[in-house]
Amino acid sequence: MAQKPGIPKGTRDFSPTEVAKRQYITGIIKKHFELFGFMPIETPSFENSETLMGKYGEEGDRLIFKILNSGDYLAKANEEYLSERNSLKLTSQISEKALRYDLTVPFARYVVQYQNDIEFPFKRYQIQPVWRADRPQKGRFREFYQCDADVVGSNSLWQEVELVQLYDAVFTELGFVGATIKINNRKVLSGIAEVIGAKDKLIDFTVALDKLDKIGEEGVKKEMLEKGIAAEAIEKVQPLFNFTGDINEKLEKLSQLLASSEEGMKGVEELRFICDNVAALGLGQSKLDLDVTLARGLNYYTGAIFEVTAPEGVAMGSIGGGGRYDDLTGIFGLKNMSGVGISFGLDRIYLVVDELGLFPETVTESTKVLFLNLGNAEALYALRAIKSLREAGIKAELYPDAAKMGKQFQHADKRGITYAVIAGGEEMAANVYTLKNLETGNQEKIEIETLSNRLL
Structure with a gap:
């Protein structure tokens, strides 16, 4: 007996209904991307390993799917590494490519590769799948789509202001009431690490702090201790775990905390510029909040960082995120090319x-009218009408087989099709069509012009 087929954990098949709903969301996102001046690009699903590795920190690197070289991939492998079962050293010999982890690093590679053909500042958007070898759970998959918008080639903080507006425009049209756009700044985090005496542990500090909502205050403190951050330094961080007030009050507290850090104060001023101007412009249904524990684990962020949470009452992780990366393209040889971007999950x-x-x-509306198939001559007569309806923008189709009428009506009912058209010898002789409303049972004989108007 053949084994029942399946799919890998963390991946999904999508039904026609699900695809229609996903396209509804991406349609809104795409519309606003283009309203804000972003242009579409696409990059390959896999990249050379050296393009991706080392760009996401130690945790990110572990989640990158590696692709085995084609053919006998062990033929050229080092015998010593094989005997030692040294997977880390073997990987570079048997795998030269990897599935993309996100869309930002491939975008940076694209910018560097085509820098002579690009007009800067360059605003691009991308809606494509990415892959992460993560543990599947609700809202977290191994294959998923990202919808990214980035601006590269400008240091202006007005880009951050616009990206907050972009988030709000999309979530407002989707009907979200109270989605929270959280903002922080990596310079603020660097300043905090500096004033508590943990500047050399910045990455460990931010990675742990970013997990506050997942593992709680004690979990964060435990991880910081395990990473070698002194207990005295952690004690100085204590105020951050209960950082309350409105944005202006939080900015004032940060100014006091970071008074001795030049970098930290620069981050505060950048936050103040963004928040003040967003407030001046106003938001729709979303709200902006300053979250000093927001760190985002990706190492390439250097300025403002964003994360969006769902409306209150919905148990879901972040539904969007991003930030400023001043030196991302530098890893590919293009210096002094600042960028900022956001992603929709x-x-x-x-x-x-x-x-x-x-x-x-x-x-989820699909076909609006199904023409019954009563034979070849009748089918041709029906298809002439179907062609006319389609030209008018009406979704119409012919049942493919000349099956019993009951079976064809049953098919329309299961598909949720509202109308059926009967076109037999009697209708052909009178050059009319019998239109039946499958919800009410009413039917009438009408000409093709009337049929089109009735279904619009």
Whole structure:
């Protein structure tokens, strides 16, 4: 007996209904990307390993899917590494490519590769899948789509202001009330590490701090201790765990805390510029909040960092994130090319929209009218009408087989099709069509012009 087929953990098949709903979300995101001046690009699903490795920190590198070289990939492997089962050293010999982990590093590679053909500042958007060897759980998959918008070639903080507006525009149109756009600045985090005497442990400090909402205060303190951050330094961080007040009050507290750090104060001023101007412009249904524990584990962020959480009452992780990266293209040889970008987590956004019941009923509408197949001559007559309806923008189709009428009506019912058209010898002789409303049972004989108007 053949084994029942399946798919890898952390991946999914999507039904027609699910695809329609996903396209509804990406359609809104794409519309606003383009309204804000972003242009689309696409990059390969896999990159050379050296393009990706070392760009996401130690934790990120572990989550990159490596692709085995084609053919006999062990033929040229080092015998010593094989006998020692040294997977870390073997990997570079048997795998030269990897699935992309995100869209930002491939974008940086793209910018450097095509720098002579690009007009800067360059605003691009990308909606493509990425892969991470993560532990699957609700809202976290191994294959998922990202929807990114980035500006590269400008240091202006007005870009950050616009990206907050972009987040708000998308989530407001989706119907989210109270999505929170959290903001912080890596310079602020560097300043905090400096004033507590843990500047040499900046990466460990920020990675641990970023886990506050997942492992709690005690969990963060424990991880910091395990990473070699002194207990005295951790004690100085204590105020951050209960950092309350509105944005202006938080900025004032940070100014006092970071008064001795030049870099930290620069971060505070950048935050003040962004927050003040967002407030002046106003937001729709979203709200902006300063979260000093927001760190985002990716090493390449250097300025403002963003993370978006779902409306209150929805148990979901972040549904978007991003930030400023002043030296990302430098890793590929292009210096002094600042960039800033944000990402929308399509899969998590889908779950939130679904949970809140925000998908319009029209999203899943498919065929509006099914023409019954009563024979070859009748089918040709029906297809002439179907062609006319399609030209008018009406979704119409012919049942492919001349099966019993009951079976064809049953097919329309299971598909949720509202109308059926009967076109037999009697209709052909009178040059009309019988239109039946499958919800009410009413039917009438009408000409093709009337049929089109009735279905619009």
